[in-house]
Every structure is written in structure tokens, then in C-alpha cells.
Amino acid sequence: xxxxxxxxxxxxxxxxxxxxxxxxxxxxxxxxxxxxxxxxxxxxxxxxxxxxxxxxxxxxxxxxxxxxxxxxxxxxxxxxxxxxxxxxxxxxxxxxxxxxxxxxxxxxxxxxxxxxxxxxxxxxxxxxxxxxxxxxxxxxxxxxxxxxxxxxxxxxxxxxxxxxxx
Amino acid sequence: xxxxxxxxxxxxxxxxxxxxxxxxxxxxxxxxxxxxxxxxxxxxxxxxxxxxxxxxxxxxxxxxxxxxxxxxxxxxxxxxxxxxxxxxxxxxxxxxxxxxxxxxxxxxxxxxxxxxxxxxxxxxxxxxxxxxxxxxxxxxxxxxxxxxxxxxxxxxxxxxxxxxxxxxxxxxxxxxxxxxxxxxxxxxxxxxxxxxxxxxxxxxxxxxxxxxxxxxxxxxxxxxxxxxxxxxxxxxxxxxxxxxxxxxxxxxxxxxxxxxxxxxxxxxxxxxxxxxxxx
Numbered sequence: 001x002x003x004x005x006x007x008x009x010x011x012x013x014x015x016x017x018x019x020x021x022x023x024x025x026x027x028x029x030x031x032x033x034x035x036x037x038x039x040x041x042x043x044x045x046x047x048x049x050x051x052x053x054x055x056x057x058x059x060x061x062x063x064x065x066x067x068x069x070x071x072x073x074x075x076x077x078x079x080x081x082x083x084x085x086x087x088x089x090x091x092x093x094x095x096x097x098x099x100x101x102x103x104x105x106x107x108x109x110x111x112x113x114x115x116x117x118x119x120x121x122x123x124x125x126x127x128x129x130x131x132x133x134x135x136x137x138x139x140x141x142x143x144x145x146x147x148x149x150x151x152x153x154x155x156x157x158x159x160x161x162x163x164x165x166x
Numbered sequence: 167x168x169x170x171x172x173x174x175x176x177x178x179x180x181x182x183x184x185x186x187x188x189x190x191x192x193x194x195x196x197x198x199x200x201x202x203x204x205x206x207x208x209x210x211x212x213x214x215x216x217x218x219x220x221x222x223x224x225x226x227x228x229x230x231x232x233x234x235x236x237x238x239x240x241x242x243x244x245x246x247x248x249x250x251x252x253x254x255x256x257x258x259x260x261x262x263x264x265x266x267x268x269x270x271x272x273x274x275x276x277x278x279x280x281x282x283x284x285x286x287x288x289x290x291x292x293x294x295x296x297x298x299x300x301x302x303x304x305x306x307x308x309x310x311x312x313x314x315x316x317x318x319x320x321x322x323x324x325x326x327x328x329x330x331x332x333x334x335x336x337x338x339x340x341x342x343x344x345x346x347x348x349x350x351x352x353x354x355x356x357x358x359x360x361x362x363x364x365x366x367x368x369x370x371x372x373x374x375x376x377x378x379x380x381x382x383x384x385x386x387x388x389x390x391x392x393x394x395x396x397x398x399x400x401x402x403x404x405x406x407x408x409x410x411x412x413x414x415x416x417x418x419x420x421x422x423x424x425x426x427x428x429x430x431x432x433x434x435x436x437x438x439x440x441x442x443x444x445x
Binding site: 024027031034035038041042045046048049052054055056057078113114115116117124140141142143144145146147148149150151152 | 235237309315319320323337338371372388390391392
């Protein structure tokens with residue numbers, strides 16, 4: 001009587017055990033890679049959360065008050081675009097003034113402004129003060145918008161702030 | 167093997183040792199099975215209503231509602247992004263509660279573990295969608311795809327934390343050990359959820375505060391039909407969540423059942439092998 005190799009499920013044969021050990025080693029290695037990537041991402045995000053996110057921007061008056069400390073370091077500056085101050089200096093170069101808490105800061109921006117950029121809206125600028133002056137040089141404008149959604153009405157005149165005053 | 171022939175409800179999978187229902191005749195169904203088919207019907211109904219709701223949201227959002235005064239047509243992402251973020255919060259909330267219920271000795275059951283796993287998985291998908299839709303909305307309105315604003319940063323953190331949770335769930339081990347480990351991981355990951363939600367109120371951010379029932383002054387600042395469409399999108403996406411959750415939960419049950427049956431089969435074959443006379 002000849003005995004052929006029985007049809008054993010591969011997971012139970014000795015060869016299967018070896019394969020299983022190899023695959024579990026592979027799984028473990030993959031788990032370590034996943035753990036490392038996730039831990040790195042977590043660390044990076046926590047770092048960002050504790051540095052840039054907690055104080056996302058300084059308002060214009062705060063920045064002017066801390067002018068000496070800030071030097072020419074890069075930070076985010078917030079203020080409302082003062083109407084009548086926006087001037088185009090060339091392709092993608094804009095000069096305007098922002099205001100917050102009664103303090104005005106002149107801004108020189110290079111880079112295309114977002115499509116919603118306009119007077120009277122609050123903006124966050126990424127950049128730094130120039131030299132020892134109070135002029136802020138920015139290379140990115142971020143438009144803040146409110147949480148109000150009001151239907152555009154063709155027959156209604158826009159208020160000065162771009163919102164309908166209730 | 168009839169694993170997927172009968173559509174079944176939330177607690178569909180019978181224990182591996184239970185008598186198979188496939189042998190029973192179609193005319194006289196056991197009570198358990200009629201209950202199961204009723205829950206399957208309910209689930210299908212939820213799916214159908216969710217689909218109709220999403221389609222109606224798209225129609226209202228793109229054609230019926232007016233453009234916004236400030237944003238113009240960009241406002242139409244309002245009917246997508248907030249409701250997706252809402253589902254994310256709901257999903258993590260459900261995962262948190264079911265993990266607590268698993269850890270609480272009186273309510274300990276592997277069902278809670280499966281529910282937490284299913285809900286987090288749906289939550290991770292919706293966190294990804296929140297980040298993507300938010301980015302698409304942020305580019306034209308703010309002027310940037312991404313910025314390290316507190317809400318955005320904590321949302322990205324949520325994504326990574328719950329990916330980590332899903333990875334922890336896959337670490338091999340005894341099912342009870344795995345469930346306890348996962349439940350603890352879910353509680354840790356959940357710490358970021360309230361931080362994320364309240365970040366726009368606690369810290370300065372580029373992102374606006376919630377529009378519906380703004381926690382600062384309890385007002386809602388949305389115009390008529392825009393508000394109704396937003397509400398419809400919240401309801402529809404919540405139903406999408408429920409539908410996905412139940413299906414994912416059932417898949418866990420089916421996978422477990424398959425594992426059990428696979429093991430039984432393997433043991434049987436091993437026994438058969440020992441019957442063969444060896445040299």
C-alpha cells in the first residue's frame with residue numbers, strides 16, 4: 001500500500017508551520033513599520049499643535065506691541081483690510097493696510113491674493129516685519145470668513161462689510 | 167457555504183456551533199430568522215432613504231439654493247463638508263461609548279468591541295473625507311489647501327490617532343485581550359475629539375465656528391433654504407453612517423464565523439489524515 005502525501009491543509013503541515021512563522025515574522029515587521037510611521041506622524045502633529053496651532057496668529061495691535069521681540073521672524077498676522085488702501089503694484093504685488101484693535105499695519109504682499117480678498121474682510125498674513133520698520137512683508141494671504149451664510153440677493157445692496165446688516 | 171445568501175441584521179451571525187439554518191424549509195421559518203429578515207428590511211430601507219437624501223441634498227445644494235453673498239457659489243460645499251465632519255464626530259462618539267461598555271464589567275461583550283471597531287473604521291473614512299473636502303473648500307475661500315490652524319491640526323491628529331487604533335486592533339492575540347487593548351486605545355484616541363471640536367472656540371483659528379447653534383451665542387446664521395438643505399445633508403449623511411456601520415459590524419461577525427468554520431474544517435481534515443495508516 002503506497003501512501004501518498006495526504007491533503008493536509010497547509011496551515012497544519014510542517015511546511016505550513018514554517019510558512020506561517022515566516023509570514024508572522026513578515027507581519028511583525030510590517031507592524032513595526034506601521035507603528036513607526038504612525039508615531040512619527042503623531043509626533044509631528046503634536047509638535048505643530050503645540051507650536052503653530054495654539055497661537056495661530058497675532059493681531060495687528062499685539063504684533064506692534066511686541067514689535068521689538070518679533071524682529072524679522074516669520075509669524076501669522078491678523079487684521080481687517082482697511083477700505084481704500086488696497087493698491088496693485090504690479091502682477092501679484094499688492095500694498096494695503098490692515099487694522100486690529102485700532103492699530104494699523106501697512107502690508108506689502110507678493111503672491112496672488114485669494115479670490116475672496118477684498119476690503120473690510122479679516123485676513124491672516126504669513127510673513128515678517130521689514131527691517132526695523134512697522135511694515136509687514138507677506139507672501140501669503142488667507143481670507144477668514146464668518147460662519148454666517150446669507151443668500152445673495154440681486155435686488156439688495158451689499159452692506160459696507162459685504163454682509164447684510166440685520 | 168451560505169455565508170452571504172441571507173441578508174441579515176445587526177446580530178446576524180449565529181455562533182459557529184449553532185445548527186445551520188440553510189437546512190430549514192422556506193415555508194416554516196424559525197422565529198429568529200423572520201426577525202432577522204425584518205431587520206434586513208429595515209437596513210435596506212435605511213440605505214434607500216440615505217441614498218434618496220444624498221441625491222436630494224445634491225439637487226438642492228447645486229440647483230435650488232441661492233449663492234452666498236460673500237462666497238458666491240463656493241457656499242455649496244456647505245452641504246457636504248460639515249455633515250461629513252459631523253458623521254466623523256458621531257462615529258468616534260459611538261466607538262468611545264461602546265469601548266466604555268466593553269470595559270465596564272457588567273456590560274462586557276465582544277459585540278461592543280466589534281461595534282467600536284466598525285464605528286471607528288467608518289469614522290476614519292469620514293475623517294479622510296473631512297480633510298479632503300475641507301482642503302477643496304479652503305483653497306478657493308481661504309487661499310490655501312492647508313494651514314496649521316488648531317482645528318485642522320487636531321483633525322489631522324484624529325486621523326492618525328484612529329489609524330493607530332485600527333492598527334492596534336490588528337495586533338494578534340486572544341480575542342478578549344485584543345478587545346481590551348483596543349478599547350483602551352479607543353479611550354485614549356477619543357481625548358482629541360472634544361479638543362478638535364472646541365478648538366475653534368478655545369484658540370484663534372482660520373476656520374470659522376460652527377454655524378448651527380453657534381456655542382458662543384447660540385444663534386444659527388444660515389439663510390432659509392440653505393439651512394434646510396444643510397439639515398437634510400446632516401440627516402442623510404447620518405443615515406449613510408448607520409448603513410455603513412451595520413454592514414461593517416455584520417462583516418466582523420461573518421469573518422468570525424468563517425474563521426470558526428475554517429478551524430472546524432481544518433480539525434476535521436487533520437482527523438481524517440490520522441485515519442490513514444502510516445508506513
